[in-house]
Amino acid sequence: MPRRTAALLVAIALGSAAAAGCSSAAAPDRAGGSSSVAGAPDASASVPAPVASTSSASAPTASASTAPAPTAPASTEAPTPPPTAAPASVAVRGTVTDGLESPWGLAVLPGGDLLVSERDSARILRVSAKDGARTVAGTVPGVTSGGEGGLLGLALSPDFATDHRVYAYFSTGSDNRIVRLDLDPSRPAGSQLGAPAILFSGIPHGPRHNGGRIAFGPDGFLYAGTGDADDRSLAQDRDSLGGKILRLTGDGDPAPGNPFPGSPVWSLGHRNVQGLAWDPQGRLWASEFGQDTWDELNLITPGGNYGWPTVEGTAGRAGFTDPVAQWHTADASPSGIAFASGAVWVAALRGTRLWRVPVDGGRAAGDPQEFLRGEYGRLRTVAADWDGTLLLVTDNTDGRGSPRPGDDRILRLDVNAG
Secondary structure, three states: OOOOHHHHHOOOOOOOOOOOOOOOOOOOOOOOOOOOOOOOOOHHOOOOOEEEEEOOOOOOOOOOOOOOOOOOOOOOOOOOOOOOOOOOOOEEEEEEEEOOOOOOEEEEEOOOOEEEEEEOOEEEEEEEOOOOOOEEEOOOOOOEEEEEEEEEEEEEOOOHHOOOEEEEEEEEOOOEEEEEEEEOOOOOOOEEOOEEEEEEEOOOOOOOOOOOEEOOOOOOOOOEOOEEEOOOOHHHHOOOOEEEEEEOOOOOOOOOOOOOOOOOHHHHHHHEEEEEEEOOOOOEEEEOOOOEEEEEEEEOOOOOOOOOOOOOOOOOOOOOOOEEEEEHHHOOEEEEEEEEEEEOOOOOEEOOOOEEEEEEEHHHHEOOOOOOOOOOOOEEEEOOOOOOOOEEOOOOOOOOOOOOOOOOOOEEEEEOOO
16 A cells, blocks of 8 residues: 555644745746757856855954064074865766656666666666666656656665665556566566655646655655745745655654654755755755755755745845755756765766765755766766766657667766865
């Protein structure tokens, strides 16, 4: 039986209510923050550079002193200049595989093979770490593709080595849901997936803003980013699953310790969450499509309200959490993210580049830096591999990009933190 959390219907009186009044720009909404307009002028030529948010930072205050400062003895030798750190760099080591059709989710298997989901075909492919050869593990039944919906995120059970369980987020004709499937590579190609067990259903579905990223956190619970399904009112409604980050057990129940008792909601006020990643200290980071002005990278706290649709980007308004970094929408449309080498790496769709956001604790340690701009087209997913490299998935065959020979592909990147 599909497990729709009954406790979600209980009115939750905790938390602050969304402030009324200010709303985002009234310009026509763009398609999930991920549209690409052929022949459009480069918007980055007329907008400011992306910035790290400083609204949450507090500068140290120097204390006054009436005592004279000690005088250093004179030196006749020239001072030794401090060492100069090497700049951050990204190098494409090579192509892992190509010829994919609208790839979306990615999971790294023990041993290095990859699982990748194809949004429109509903197939899950296995990619060999040895030579990039592709095998169809199976096709997920019940998937309805169209617009931004279809077979989206993938995640492996924390105990995959023993239970062989794969989790998938996908769209049907009426909702988005999360299922669990067993993977048995000893079966013939095309039939290696067991029948899906529906764990969680009823996530709002629309032609746009379906979220779809899922990942197990270091606490062993399953997190899912959802979208507002093109109904912005859902994001501030704690009784709705739309425009949220959800936290679930591996069986689809609300995880213990969630901020709203009996509810799967971990955070709210999101427009369309597309990326989830944790840093070594266990902090959760999430990327989010903006509407007309600002895309966001957020540090997620339990019960946090990230403002949509009342605010977009940094606002400094009580009751809402500002992003750690933000971009103009033409420069990003941030999708998958990964944490590696002291930074959050962000795959940009409309922006056709890979962003690096250096962080120090829960704050940005500098402005975002861009790499690979325009070299591989739309970038859907980035993931950290076991060897310290990054895996980068292009998405030019999704109907919004301009496919190139060999698209779509998975690239392997060497990154240097500088």
